[in-house]
Amino acid sequence: MSWAEIGLVVLRVVLTFGLLLVVTVINVWAERKILADMQNRIGPDRAGPWGILQTVADGLKLFFKESVTPRRVELGMFLLAPFLAVVPAFLIFMMVPWGRPVVIGGNEMPLQGADLNIGLLFILAMSSLAVYAVILAGWSSGSKYPLLGGVRATAQAISYEAAMGLSMVAVVVFTATQGEGGTLSLSEIVTRQSGNWGDISPLFAWVPRWNVFPQIAAFVIFLIAIVAETNRAPFDLVEAEQEIVGFHAEYSGMRFAMFFLAEYVNIFSMSAIAATLFLGGWNGPTFEGVVPGLVSALLPTVWFLAKTYAIVFVFFWVRATLPRLRYDQLMTLGWKRLIPAAVVWLVVSSVVMGWRQFGPPWS
Amino acid sequence: MGVFGEFLKGLKVTGGVMLRTISGRELVTTRYPQEMREKPQRFHGRHVLNRYPDGMEKCIGCQLCAGVCPADCIYVRGKDNDPDNPVSPGERYGYVYEVNMLRCIFCGLCVEACPTEAITMTHLFEMSTTNRQDAIYTRETLLMDERGRVPHVFPNDPLADLSELDAADGWLKATAPAGVAAYEGFVMWRETPGPGDWSPEPSQEERDRRSETEDG
Ligand code: SF4
Numbered sequence: 258m259s260w261a262e263i264g265l266v267v268l269r270v271v272l273t274f275g276l277l278l279v280v281t282v283i284n285v286w287a288e289r290k291i292l293a294d295m296q297n298r299i300g301p302d303r304a305g306p307w308g309i310l311q312t313v314a315d316g317l318k319l320f321f322k323e324s325v326t327p328r329r330v331e332l333g334m335f336l337l338a339p340f341l342a343v344v345p346a347f348l349i350f351m352m353v354p355w356g357r358p359v360v361i362g363g364n365e366m367p368l369q370g371a372d373l374n375i376g377l378l379f380i381l382a383m384s385s386l387a388v389y390a391v392i393l394a395g396w397s398s399g400s401k402y403p404l405l406g407g408v409r410a411t412a413q414a415i416s417y418e419a420a421m422g423l424s425m426v427a428v429v430v431f432t433a434t435q436g437e438g439g440t441l442s443l444s445e446i447v448t449r450q451s452g453n454w455g456d457i458s459p460l461f462a463w464v465p466r467w468n469v470f471p472q473i474a475a476f477v478i479f480l481i482a483i484v485a486e487t488n489r490a491p492f493d494l495v496e497a498e499q500e501i502v503g504f505h506a507e508y509s510g511m512r513f514a515m516f517f518l519a520e521y522v523n524i525f526s527m528s529a530i531a532a533t534l535f536l537g538g539w540n541g542p543t544f545e546g547v548v549p550g551l552v553s554a555l556l557p558t559v560w561f562l563a564k565t566y567a568i569v570f571v572f573f574w575v576r577a578t579l580p581r582l583r584y585d586q587l588m589t590l591g592w593k594r595l596i597p598a599a600v601v602w603l604v605v606s607s608v609v610m611g612w613r614q615f616g617p618p619w620s
Numbered sequence: 621m622g623v624f625g626e627f628l629k630g631l632k633v634t635g636g637v638m639l640r641t642i643s644g645r646e647l648v649t650t651r652y653p654q655e656m657r658e659k660p661q662r663f664h665g666r667h668v669l670n671r672y673p674d675g676m677e678k679c680i681g682c683q684l685c686a687g688v689c690p691a692d693c694i695y696v697r698g699k700d701n702d703p704d705n706p707v708s709p710g711e712r713y714g715y716v717y718e719v720n721m722l723r724c725i726f727c728g729l730c731v732e733a734c735p736t737e738a739i740t741m742t743h744l745f746e747m748s749t750t751n752r753q754d755a756i757y758t759r760e761t762l763l764m765d766e767r768g769r770v771p772h773v774f775p776n777d778p779l780a781d782l783s784e785l786d787a788a789d790g791w792l793k794a795t796a797p798a799g800v801a802a803y804e805g806f807v808m809w810r811e812t813p814g815p816g817d818w819s820p821e822p823s824q825e826e827r828d829r830r831s832e833t834e835d836g
């Protein structure tokens with residue numbers, strides 16, 4: 258491996274990391290601003306133009322706050338848990354291709370932290386790992402409310418992870434019929450969504466070849482599951498920051514900020530994954546030759562961000578709209594509705610695709 | 621379709637509100653220190669101790685306000701007037717008068733209880749202090765001077781709007797002299813040198829007409 262290649266790897270990891278940090282800072286502000294708009298308020302408007310530096314101000318404030326360590330904590334775990342929350346959140350995004358590969362000095366650089374061929378499995382693994390942060394934070398706080406909050410959060414995350422995984426499987430099975438063999442790599446899944454549905458019928462020649470059209474049910478299930486997975490309203494009863502706080506009740510200062518950061522990083526990563534799996538990732542018109550080369554190289558990133566932000570906006574919109582679910586309603590929705598729906602959809606769509614690819618079973 | 625339809629209906633409501641807020645048609649908050657809202661006439665702000673036109677203090681140190689205060693935040697000690705040089709027209713005057721603004725709930729019961737309308741309220745509500753001692757308003761900060769000006773605790777406070785101190789609350793005018801509702805058109809306490817607009821309460825018809833033109 259030459260130095261140039263190593264440099265490119267470092268560059269793309271740093272770029273991915275930087276992108277994630279910037280959009281997270283913007284997201285926290287955007288959520289407050291959008292919620293304010295939906296509630297007839299002005300929202301943060303003091304720090305910087307339109308208050309866009311509000312997150313920076315809040316972060317600095319938390320940075321200078323005392324990180325209280327209660328007397329009865331299990332210190333090692335107590336200190337480890339915030340990192341366990343943040344690290345998987347960042348690693349998940351490393352899998353997501355956020356732009357078309359660019360060529361720098363003869364070397365091709367994919368705009369993606371790392372292109373694992375088991376990308377989806379890695380994402381599932383990391384999002385399961387994040388559950389440890391929650392349960393360890395709750396348990397090591399040495400106080401009963403965080404412990405109960407941790408148990409609630411863990412139960413919810415595990416329940417909805419099943420539905421999330423199943424809807425992902427439907428996409429993977431579908432993607433396998435779209436090219437040479439199956440794949441779990443996100444960049445490959447994106448590549449297979451380029452083009453349009455013109456081969457089904459000329460009527461659909463203007464419809465982009467995104468997975469969301471044949472996999473609409475999986476998309477809806479996935480959306481619901483990621484809202485629950487990231488503990489957002491209306492599934493935020495595990496922390497319910499207004500009333501019961503939940504697993505991070507004993508955390509303050511920078512340690513709390515890390516949980517907060519992880520939550521918002523997760524919102525963006527999960528939306529990015531939804532955009533990648535269902536909305537064609539960075540696919541979109543690049544107007545090659547019509548506009549300057551640099552612009553058409555950056556346009557895929559713009560498409561990717563636009564799709565992701567559309568989903569992020571839905572997150573905020575739903576939060577402003579729906580009241581919080583009760584715990585039993587949450588579990589009922591997860592186990593009795595979403596998981597059976599995901600299983601049925603997986604079976605049905607697999608049968609249909611098998612039929613289309615190999616003909617009817619009696620042939 | 622039931623749940624899903626309701627869900628979409630909810631999204632429509634919040635989305636509509638958002639569009640109306642962004643276009644500025646339905647904003648309910650203001651950018652506070654730059655943009656202050658007009659306060660209602662009967663706003664309950666900080667207290668003020670009034671004087672008669674001849675400069676005499678109105679407070680007679682009867683302690684009725686202290687007795688009625690539900691938050692128990694007024695402390696009054698009366699003292700006999702010197703017959704040759706009286707402070708108030710009564711037998712006694714409020715020698716010590718303290719209101720603990722940290723405890724006050726701004727219910728206005730003290731205003732209602734006072735037999736001489738000595739204590740009233742202004743429209744000033746920016747009263748934050750950096751220590752508890754400053755939150756206890758004494759005779760010096762409560763009592764208006766002989767020209768009817770009310771002292772401000774922090775005259776250099778950037779938020780201090782001294783004109784608010786001149787805007788007396790509408791409490792007096794809202795209360796009938798004899799406790800009956802037929803106070804319309806009465807000029808009450810016009811002789812008071814204190815601040816505020818002491819024109820008579822408009823009649824109900826007048827007020828209806830005004831609010832209609834304001835709405836329309
Ligand atoms: S307004 Fe109410 S609480 Fe405040 S001093 Fe008067 S009686 Fe007491």
Ligand code: SF4
Binds near residue numbers: 682739
């Ligand atoms: S303010 Fe009024 S009620 Fe209170 S002591 Fe003075 S005269 Fe009495």
